Amino acid sequence: MEHTARTAFFEELKARASHWTADLRTLFQADPNRASTFRVKGAGICLDFSKHWLDQPTWTWLCQQVDHMGFREIQRELLKGARLNYTENRAVLHLALRGQADDPFSLDGKGVMPDVLHERARCDRFADGIRQGEIRGHSGQRFTDVINLGIGGSDLGPLMACQALEPFRGNGPKTHFVSNVDPAHWGSVASTLDPHKTLVIVASKTFTTQETMTNARHAKDWISRGLGPAAVADHMIAVSTNLSAVRAFGIQEERMFPFWDWVGGRFSLWSAIGMALRCQIGSEQFSALLAGARAMDQHFLDTPLESNLPVVLALLGIWYRNGFDLRSHAVLPYSQRLARFPAYLQQLEMESNGKRIDHHGHELSWHTAPVIWGESGTNGQHAFHQWLHQGTDIIPVDFLLARETVEEDQEGQLLLIANGLAQAEALAFGEAHPDPHRNMPGNRPSTLIGIERLDPQNLGALIALYEHKTMTQGAIWGINSFDQFGVELGKRLCHALLPTFQDPNHSNASAFSSSTQAWVEWMRNTD
Numbered sequence: 001m002e003h004t005a006r007t008a009f010f011e012e013l014k015a016r017a018s019h020w021t022a023d024l025r026t027l028f029q030a031d032p033n034r035a036s037t038f039r040v041k042g043a044g045i046c047l048d049f050s051k052h053w054l055d056q057p058t059w060t061w062l063c064q065q066v067d068h069m070g071f072r073e074i075q076r077e078l079l080k081g082a083r084l085n086y087t088e089n090r091a092v093l094h095l096a097l098r099g100q101a102d103d104p105f106s107l108d109g110k111g112v113m114p115d116v117l118h119e120r121a122r123c124d125r126f127a128d129g130i131r132q133g134e135i136r137g138h139s140g141q142r143f144t145d146v147i148n149l150g151i152g153g154s155d156l157g158p159l160m161a162c163q164a165l166e167p168f169r170g171n172g173p174k175t176h177f178v179s180n181v182d183p184a185h186w187g188s189v190a191s192t193l194d195p196h197k198t199l200v201i202v203a204s205k206t207f208t209t210q211e212t213m214t215n216a217r218h219a220k221d222w223i224s225r226g227l228g229p230a231a232v233a234d235h236m237i238a239v240s241t242n243l244s245a246v247r248a249f250g251i252q253e254e255r256m257f258p259f260w261d262w263v264g265g266r267f268s269l270w271s272a273i274g275m276a277l278r279c280q281i282g283s284e285q286f287s288a289l290l291a292g293a294r295a296m297d298q299h300f301l302d303t304p305l306e307s308n309l310p311v312v313l314a315l316l317g318i319w320y321r322n323g324f325d326l327r328s329h330a331v332l333p334y335s336q337r338l339a340r341f342p343a344y345l346q347q348l349e350m351e352s353n354g355k356r357i358d359h360h361g362h363e364l365s366w367h368t369a370p371v372i373w374g375e376s377g378t379n380g381q382h383a384f385h386q387w388l389h390q391g392t393d394i395i396p397v398d399f400l401l402a403r404e405t406v407e408e409d410q411e412g413q414l415l416l417i418a419n420g421l422a423q424a425e426a427l428a429f430g431e432a433h434p435d436p437h438r439n440m441p442g443n444r445p446s447t448l449i450g451i452e453r454l455d456p457q458n459l460g461a462l463i464a465l466y467e468h469k470t471m472t473q474g475a476i477w478g479i480n481s482f483d484q485f486g487v488e489l490g491k492r493l494c495h496a497l498l499p500t501f502q503d504p505n506h507s508n509a510s511a512f513s514s515s516t517q518a519w520v521e522w523m524r525n526t527d
């Protein structure tokens with residue numbers, strides 16, 4: 001869609017929102033079938049969006065507009081390896097990472113599945129070898145712990161998934177994650193572990209990421225001190241594409257697991273970046289994770305827009321962000337094991353869609369990604385839910401619910417779900433009270449997203465749901481969801497500034513602002 005046509009869409013969207021007057025209580029009273037009308041299912045997920053500022057004409061109009069944008073063609077381009085990441089001239093093919101042999105994913109006319117399946121099998125063999133004790137440390141002891149060194153997409157996805165699927169670990173190693181360059185992060189993890197029994201994964205596509213490589217050097221020194229330098233080759237592996245740098249670091253070539261430049265970091269959990277999770281839960285359960293994501297892929301590609309789960313979430317977000325100028329969106333998992341899911345979504349959505357320039361290089365006249373945030377229920381109820389219910393801002397909410405628990409306390413699970421449903425009800429309908437301090441206005445929108453239980457397959461579908469939501473919103477906003485140049489500027493400035501601290505004879509910080517120069521002097525002042 002051309003810039004002018006997209007501009008017209010957002011102007012019409014805002015006009016429709018400005019004339020919206022119906023509240024949720026009125027909508028439910030007017031339509032006894034509303035709960036079923038605005039309810040869709042797919043890939044093991046049930047999504048209830050009845051508690052939103054929507055009626056059928058508005059919803060039909062939104063779906064029609066997406067269709068007119070040529071959205072189905074964009075979906076087809078995902079299969080053909082089109083270079084949707086046009087600013088970096090890269091394809092977007094992370095769907096192939098959970099694909100099967102007969103899936104039609106291709107790049108430049110060549111199918112990618114043979115390479116994907118080859119590397120998947122290598123990862124599976126290694127992870128199962130760790131779990132079964134066939135691959136051991138330098139002194140012959142089994143690996144009981146795995147440390148993942150990465151940052152951003154090499155940390156947030158694996159960390160979130162490992163916490164979510166801890167009950168499926170069985171006899172697998174415990175997983176630990178170090179991302180921050182702050183020495184306290186590495187120290188707090190390493191101090192609790194035995195290097196004889198610890199495997200370290202260095203997850204860096206280029207093998208140059210500053211934070212990751214700093215921690216990798218800490219890990220290398222830690223292993224060398226405890227076991228001798230020769231042990232590094234047995235206790236460290238690399239997830240990277242930079243073979244020469246991996247070899248120079250001292251990691252064996254057969255311990256390097258590559259992926260491809262058509263895999264964006266925040267979409268990379270399904271690749272070798274998920275090695276820590278593979279080691280934790282094993283290849284069979286990891287395959288279930290992939291199967292769940294693939295089921296959501298198929299739902300996304302094949303289902304009509306009006307009942308397409310990712311499209312539903314995307315359009316709800318567009319409606320509020322661009323129609324009503326709501327600038328924040330909360331994701332509240334009623335599952336302690338999904339406590340890191342909101343942080344994972346922060347990167348997925350805000351790094352992908354935190355953009356202000358469209359495909360043609362024009363500055364946008366409409367807003368893009370809202371602030372994404374959240375906390376697990378019921379903890380959030382005793383922190384910020386007061387603000388959700390009676391604050392001056394209206395915040396759309398996603399409530400994530402699981403019907404069953406993999407723990408034994410089903411009674412506790414019922415209490416958890418009752419709390420989540422009660423919060424959605426209270427936000428939607430409030431409670432009238434003559435005392436204004438006790439009055440709950442209600443009419444605050446939320447989505448209920450339910451799965452049978454939090455297992456690998458359902459987690460895979462849930463992650464893919466939000467991946468496709470993010471890509472859909474990027475397509476509607478007319479932006480590139482797959483680059484992150486805003487991340488790179490700070491890195492470059494850091495590289496330029498660091499020598500002023502490292503070399504006492506290097507004192508030229510004149511290229512930086514007077515504020516930064518003053519802080520450089522503060523750092524140098526040891527008196």
